[in-house]
Amino acid sequence: MTITANDIDWKHVVILFGTPLIALYGFATTPLQTPTFWWSVLYYFFTGLGITAGYHRYWAHRSYDATRIWQFIILAAGTGAMEGSVKWWGRGHRIHHRFTDTDKDPYNAKRGFLWSHIGWMIMKQKKNATVDISDFNSDPWIRFQHKYYLYLAVFMAFIFPTLVAGLGWGDWVGGFFFAGVARLVFVHHATFCVNSLAHWLGDFTFDDKRTPKDHFLTAFVTLGEGYHNFHHEFPADYRNAIQFYQYDPTKWVIWCASLIGLTYNLKMFPHNEIEKGRLFMQEKKIAEAKKKLDYGVAVEELPSLTFQEVKAKIAETGKQLLIISDVVYDVSKFMDDHPGGKGFLKASVGRDVTVSFNGGVYDHANAARNLMQSMRYARLEGAVPANAVAKED
Numbered sequence: 001m002t003i004t005a006n007d008i009d010w011k012h013v014v015i016l017f018g019t020p021l022i023a024l025y026g027f028a029t030t031p032l033q034t035p036t037f038w039w040s041v042l043y044y045f046f047t048g049l050g051i052t053a054g055y056h057r058y059w060a061h062r063s064y065d066a067t068r069i070w071q072f073i074i075l076a077a078g079t080g081a082m083e084g085s086v087k088w089w090g091r092g093h094r095i096h097h098r099f100t101d102t103d104k105d106p107y108n109a110k111r112g113f114l115w116s117h118i119g120w121m122i123m124k125q126k127k128n129a130t131v132d133i134s135d136f137n138s139d140p141w142i143r144f145q146h147k148y149y150l151y152l153a154v155f156m157a158f159i160f161p162t163l164v165a166g167l168g169w170g171d172w173v174g175g176f177f178f179a180g181v182a183r184l185v186f187v188h189h190a191t192f193c194v195n196s197l198a199h200w201l202g203d204f205t206f207d208d209k210r211t212p213k214d215h216f217l218t219a220f221v222t223l224g225e226g227y228h229n230f231h232h233e234f235p236a237d238y239r240n241a242i243q244f245y246q247y248d249p250t251k252w253v254i255w256c257a258s259l260i261g262l263t264y265n266l267k268m269f270p271h272n273e274i275e276k277g278r279l280f281m282q283e284k285k286i287a288e289a290k291k292k293l294d295y296g297v298a299v300e301e302l303p304s305l306t307f308q309e310v311k312a313k314i315a316e317t318g319k320q321l322l323i324i325s326d327v328v329y330d331v332s333k334f335m336d337d338h339p340g341g342k343g344f345l346k347a348s349v350g351r352d353v354t355v356s357f358n359g360g361v362y363d364h365a366n367a368a369r370n371l372m373q374s375m376r377y378a379r380l381e382g383a384v385p386a387n388a389v390a391k392e393d
């Protein structure tokens with residue numbers, strides 16, 4: 001397939017490749033003042049959280065409710081991240097969730113790391129999927145932001161951080177290069193990691209049907225969005241991390257805002273169901289691990305023998321057969337290795353030693369119960385004569 005200039009979204013190319021070049025120029029030519037450094041870090045978190053707590057968890061997923069004051073703050077913050085309007089971003093994100101890993105998924109991780117990180121914005125994409133965004137269309141603020149997005153984004157991404165540093169401590173140039181441009185590059189790639197790194201690195205904690213994974217490193221880079229397997233499984237949950245020790249500053253901010261009434265009705269998927277998902281994957285892993293071990297022939301697949309036939313087999317073949325819980329075991333090769341001694345096993349041949357094995361003589365541990373699985377010989381059919389049933393000897 002040949003790519004022509006028409007296939008490329010040039011405005012995205014200018015923003016995505018122009019900003020790192022300007023930032024590098026800034027680093028090479030402008031000294032970084034301490035207040036500007038801290039302002040850049042602060043503004044990084046502010047605009048990054050505008051995306052994670054605002055664009056993502058509030059607008060795209062409606063995982064909590066918020067007052068207009070909070071909406072204003074996160075809308076302004078998210079606009080400063082220059083990642084498109086809420087309407088554009090939220091639409092793409094809802095499509096991503098609905099069609100994850102398919103051709104309709106704009107960030108389809110199956111097309112490779114680079115595609116999901118940045119390629120999908122550089123190449124024009126056909127609108128081949130629909131999703132409900134009526135809530136965006138009916139919100140006057142979202143409509144306003146969409147309509148005047150370019151002006152608002154330029155103001156919040158570059159002019160506002162420059163004004164703060166310029167008016168605050170006279171560092172106009174540093175404010176522009178560091179809090180404006182360089183900060184924007186970091187916010188961009190941090191967010192892009194949610195689409196790339198979070199679909200590439202980590203564990204399938206709740207489901208392995210699709211690519212999203214959980215990893216601390218991704219969470220660290222993305223302000224807490226790295227528990228992505230959880231997020232795709234429970235997208236309406238306002239959290240990404242559910243353990244207290246997991247890093248999810250976005251969740252902490254939303255929760256703190258709820259303490260002063262700015263956010264409310266924080267949605268959480270029922271703990272019971274979350275744990276079911278976790279156990280589902282653990283069971284799957286255990287089943288995989290079990291395939292690598294020898295569990296002997298399953299009891300249902302064993303041939304069946306009556307007690308008389310067992311006796312006849314011993315006489316015919318010289319095999320050392322004994323019976324425990326209606327299963328016939330061949331202990332011929334185990335005699336010399338039995339930790340309880342050869343004598344006990346020898347005396348058990350041709351008898352039902354269920355009681356002795358389970359405590360009559362010695363209550364065997366798991367080790368013995370696991371070991372005996374590979375000694376299964378037959379299933380016992382019918383009863384054992386009373387004189388062949390051992391009690392405590």
Ligand code: HEM
Binds near residue numbers: 348353
């Ligand atoms: C297929 C049959 C059997 C297997 C695979 C087996 C295996 C084992 C193993 C692995 C142990 C070490 C400790 C433990 O795992 O609990 C053990 C200990 C022992 N077994 Fe067995 N056993 C079998 C049948 C019997 C029977 C029928 C008797 C008695 C009639 C017996 C008597 C003992 C005793 C007394 C010990 C304790 C040794 C000690 O720690 O002093 N075992 N057996």
